[in-house]
Amino acid sequence: MTMNRNFLYFAIMAVLLVIVGQFQSWNLSLSILNLCLISAIMALGVNIQWGYAGLFNVGIMGFAALGGLAAVLISMPPVPAAWAAGGGGVLLSALAGAATIIGCIVAYAKLPKGRARSAIIVAIGVIGFFIMRGIFVPATDAIESVDAAKTGYLGGLGLPVILAWPIGGLLAGGVAWVIGKITLGLRSDYLAIATLGISEIIVAIMKNEDWMTRGVKNVNGLPRPVPFEIDLQQAEWFQNLSASLGQDVVIFSSIFVKLCYAGLFLAVLLAIFWLSERALKSPWGRMMRAIRDNEVSANAMGKDVTWRHLQVFVLGSMVVGIAGAMLTTLDGQLTPASYQPLRFTFLIWVMVIVGGSGNNMGAVLGGFVVWFFWVEAEPIGIWLMDTLTSGMAEDSGLRAHLLDSAAHMRLMTMGVILLLVLRFSPRGLLPEKTGHH
Amino acid sequence: MELLNALILMANFVLVPALAYGSQLALGALGVTLIYGILRFSNFAHGDTMAFGTMAVILFTWWFQSMGINLGPLPTALLALPFGIAICAGFVLATDKLVYKFYRQQRAAPVIYVIASVGVMFVLNGIVRFIIGPDDQAFADGERFIVRARSFKEWTGLEEGLTIKVSQGITVITAVLVVAALFWFLNRTRTGKSMRAFSDNEDLALLSGINPDKVVMVTWIIAAALATIAGTLYGLDKSFKPFTYFQLLLPIFAAAIVGGLGNPLGAIAGGYVIAFSEIMVTYAYKKFIGYMAPGDWSPDSLLQLLGTNYKFSVSFVILLLVLLLRPTGLFKGKSV
Numbered sequence: 001m002t003m004n005r006n007f008l009y010f011a012i013m014a015v016l017l018v019i020v021g022q023f024q025s026w027n028l029s030l031s032i033l034n035l036c037l038i039s040a041i042m043a044l045g046v047n048i049q050w051g052y053a054g055l056f057n058v059g060i061m062g063f064a065a066l067g068g069l070a071a072v073l074i075s076m077p078p079v080p081a082a083w084a085a086g087g088g089g090v091l092l093s094a095l096a097g098a099a100t101i102i103g104c105i106v107a108y109a110k111l112p113k114g115r116a117r118s119a120i121i122v123a124i125g126v127i128g129f130f131i132m133r134g135i136f137v138p139a140t141d142a143i144e145s146v147d148a149a150k151t152g153y154l155g156g157l158g159l160p161v162i163l164a165w166p167i168g169g170l171l172a173g174g175v176a177w178v179i180g181k182i183t184l185g186l187r188s189d190y191l192a193i194a195t196l197g198i199s200e201i202i203v204a205i206m207k208n209e210d211w212m213t214r215g216v217k218n219v220n221g222l223p224r225p226v227p228f229e230i231d232l233q234q235a236e237w238f239q240n241l242s243a244s245l246g247q248d249v250v251i252f253s254s255i256f257v258k259l260c261y262a263g264l265f266l267a268v269l270l271a272i273f274w275l276s277e278r279a280l281k282s283p284w285g286r287m288m289r290a291i292r293d294n295e296v297s298a299n300a301m302g303k304d305v306t307w308r309h310l311q312v313f314v315l316g317s318m319v320v321g322i323a324g325a326m327l328t329t330l331d332g333q334l335t336p337a338s339y340q341p342l343r344f345t346f347l348i349w350v351m352v353i354v355g356g357s358g359n360n361m362g363a364v365l366g367g368f369v370v371w372f373f374w375v376e377a378e379p380i381g382i383w384l385m386d387t388l389t390s391g392m393a394e395d396s397g398l399r400a401h402l403l404d405s406a407a408h409m410r411l412m413t414m415g416v417i418l419l420l421v422l423r424f425s426p427r428g429l430l431p432e433k434t435g436h437h
Numbered sequence: 438m439e440l441l442n443a444l445i446l447m448a449n450f451v452l453v454p455a456l457a458y459g460s461q462l463a464l465g466a467l468g469v470t471l472i473y474g475i476l477r478f479s480n481f482a483h484g485d486t487m488a489f490g491t492m493a494v495i496l497f498t499w500w501f502q503s504m505g506i507n508l509g510p511l512p513t514a515l516l517a518l519p520f521g522i523a524i525c526a527g528f529v530l531a532t533d534k535l536v537y538k539f540y541r542q543q544r545a546a547p548v549i550y551v552i553a554s555v556g557v558m559f560v561l562n563g564i565v566r567f568i569i570g571p572d573d574q575a576f577a578d579g580e581r582f583i584v585r586a587r588s589f590k591e592w593t594g595l596e597e598g599l600t601i602k603v604s605q606g607i608t609v610i611t612a613v614l615v616v617a618a619l620f621w622f623l624n625r626t627r628t629g630k631s632m633r634a635f636s637d638n639e640d641l642a643l644l645s646g647i648n649p650d651k652v653v654m655v656t657w658i659i660a661a662a663l664a665t666i667a668g669t670l671y672g673l674d675k676s677f678k679p680f681t682y683f684q685l686l687l688p689i690f691a692a693a694i695v696g697g698l699g700n701p702l703g704a705i706a707g708g709y710v711i712a713f714s715e716i717m718v719t720y721a722y723k724k725f726i727g728y729m730a731p732g733d734w735s736p737d738s739l740l741q742l743l744g745t746n747y748k749f750s751v752s753f754v755i756l757l758l759v760l761l762l763r764p765t766g767l768f769k770g771k772s773v
Contacts, residue, residue, distance in 0.1 A: 054546075054548065056548045056551055056552065058481070058555070129742070133742075137738070182757055182760055182761055183760060186760060186764050187547070188546075188547055188548045188551070189478065189479035189547060189548075189551060189698075190694070190760060190764075192479065192481070192548075192551055193479060193687075193690045193691075193694070193756070194753075194756065194757065194760070196481075196686070196687060196690075197687050197691075197749070197750075197752075197753035197756060198753070200684070200687060200749055200753075201747070201749065201750045201753055204746055204747060204749065204750065205747075207746070208744065208746045208747070341683075342559075342562075346555065346559060349552075349555070353552075404570075405566065405567045405570070408563050408566040408567045408571070409563065409567065410563075411559055411560075411562045411563035411566065412559065412560050412562075412563025412564060412567065413563075414559050415556045415557065415558070415559025415560035415561075415562070415563060416556075416559075416560060418552075418555070418556035418559065419536060419553065419556040419557070419560070422549070422552060422553060422556065423536070423539060
């Protein structure tokens with residue numbers, strides 16, 4: 001039964017993509033598919049946190065952005081002039097910062113409790129901060145002035161971009177560990193608020209630290225894991241291939257590149273999906289669900305609830321980080337200003353809840369369905385508004401306002417969908433399978 | 438003289454703005470903390486409720502302005518405030534009936550309410566942008582300044598000027614009046630007492646015959662009023678932009694948690710703690726040190742601890758520190 005239902009939903013999804021391919025264009029259909037795959041991975045990550053453990057993460061945007069940052073730091077060629085100008089200073093200030101934090105922790109652990117200890121900790125913190133900034137500011141200024149129009153940042157390591165995917169996961173997992181360590185074990189709302197905060201801050205850092213990410217100047221031209229269209233168009237084997245398929249070389253090259261991406265993304269999705277399913281069906285997964293369904297009794301059975309929550313929070317964030325790195329790879333550029341909570345946090349939540357929280361297949365389906373309608377809602381919405389207002393005069397102010405505002409209808413629609421599913425079908429399209437294994 | 442200049446400088450750039458901003462945060466945090474105390478969840482829609490209420494106030498203000506009604510030196514928005522509150526309260530009560538009531542009857546887990554409030558936030562977000570657009574809106578009118586920098590300089594003969602905007606004065610006065618009224622209500626009236634009883638111990642309150650529906654309704658109305666007032670004051674003081682109100686959520690939550698969630702006094706204290714830290718950390722002390730230091734020496738750098746782009750991280754760091762060291766907040770809040 002569930003097998004059939006899974007198959008039915010994914011078949012409908014495939015038909016929808018084919019319809020877009022036939023009636024709009026195959027290029028569009030494939031780019032929707034690629035983003036569907038990435039969305040599905042993000043939704044899997046969130047499902048690990050929410051579906052397995054009931055953790056509410058409102059900072060998915062931040063973890064996805066960290067993945068994007070990793071893509072730049074790993075794959076872009078280093079800028080030697082910038083390293084010469086300020087690389088040492090940045091490293092030194094990082095060391096100073098680390099030393100300050102360690103100093104504070106040592107003082108906290110070693111000194112006797114009291115006013116004197118607090119004063120010493122504050123003194124170490126303030127002095128360390130000023131030393132760090134004293135080294136940091138001139139160094140970054142020097143870096144940012146190196147050919148500011150083209151580089152003005154340190155660049156990356158010049159390694160293959162695929163490496164950035166796991167590294168992005170590690171980066172996101174590291175930040176998740178710090179946040180989880182502080183807020184897990186307290187009320188569930190605190191995790192939500194803290195993740196909301198950290199994601200805003202991560203994006204603020206990426207927008208403002210030009211020496212690292214070029215800020216709002218964006219990093220363009222990331223290396224690709226797949227061939228460039230222009231190279232394909234000139235390669236003889238490719239010209240022969242497209243000729244034998246009866247396709248236009250230019251259009252087919254872009255479809256071919258998108259297919260390559262789709263293959264890579266599908267491989268990652270399948271790997272993560274397989275691992276998640278294995279984990280869910282293992283004793284570990286049963287324990288996680290036991291904790292989710294009744295924390296008190298799981299605790300009484302000797303399970304360390306806080307530690308398990310931390311574990312699952314870090315794992316889920318890593319998956320989101322991997323997907324974030326993949327997204328930046330697909331875009332070929334890092335645009336910090338494009339990280340919007342609506343697109344990167346709440347949309348993913350809608351995917352998980354619509355798809356069926358607790359069920360990995362549901363999360364994947366949610367990723368596909370919601371992303372598809374997210375993209376196609378805009379033309380539909382504009383068409384709808386246009387039809388609804390066609391009775392009004394051409395120059396009517398109300399009509400112009402309604403047409404302009406059609407874009408905001410997406411926000412409202414997403415909210416309404418979330419509320420309706422949560423209320424009337426809280427188990428989603430593909431409900432979690434419970435019972436005996 | 439140097440010392441006086443330095444003090445005026447601080448008053449102008451730190452004390453006055455932080456007092457106004459702190460009052461706005463305190464009013465916002467009061468709403469969050471009341472909902473937390475009575476309904477027992479963190480309302481993520483609060484920032485957008487502020488935006489919605491403010492939008493209603495702005496629309497009424499424009500309508501009054503078009504009819505030529507105004508308050509002379511005071512902004513017309515004050516006249517529109519009661520109407521905005523009424524609309525916002527109506528909306529909030531409708532969301533309670535349509536969304537939250539169901540989960541209350543189900544006795545759902547707190548995190549479900551939080552997700553529902555995120556859904557409500559979305560809808561509010563869309564409505565506000567749909568009606569008034571995502572851009573900045575100006576709706577302040579009347580006098581702009583209580584004290585102008587230039588006349589202050591002429592009057593005192595100091596180098597530094599002090600500016601106090603009408604909006605800042607109104608903010609502080611309104612906040613004091615509202616807080617006084619709220620505490621009077623909570624401590625002196627029957628409904629207020631039943632609200633506090635409900636917050637302390639729900640079961641006991643129900644046993645002693647308190648009507649939970651009434652308590653919940655009054656809580657929402659008060660929260661809507663607080664949100665609209667806070668939002669309007671913020672909008673008068675700075676400007677109205679829907680996205681800014683979403684971003685205010687973080688400092689407001691931080692204020693409520695720093696003070697101890699569920700504790701109204703704590704929310705007010707928390708609001709000022711956050712506002713003062715945010716402004717003091719992002720203020721450039723170059724000129725101040727220049728006045729304080731002997732002779733004509735003045736530091737080369739701006740002496741700014743953190744760029745203003747990062748002002749939200751200040752509330753975040755404070756939030757983390759409080760959660761690390763004292764999770765119930767400075768004043769004792771509800772259970773962790």
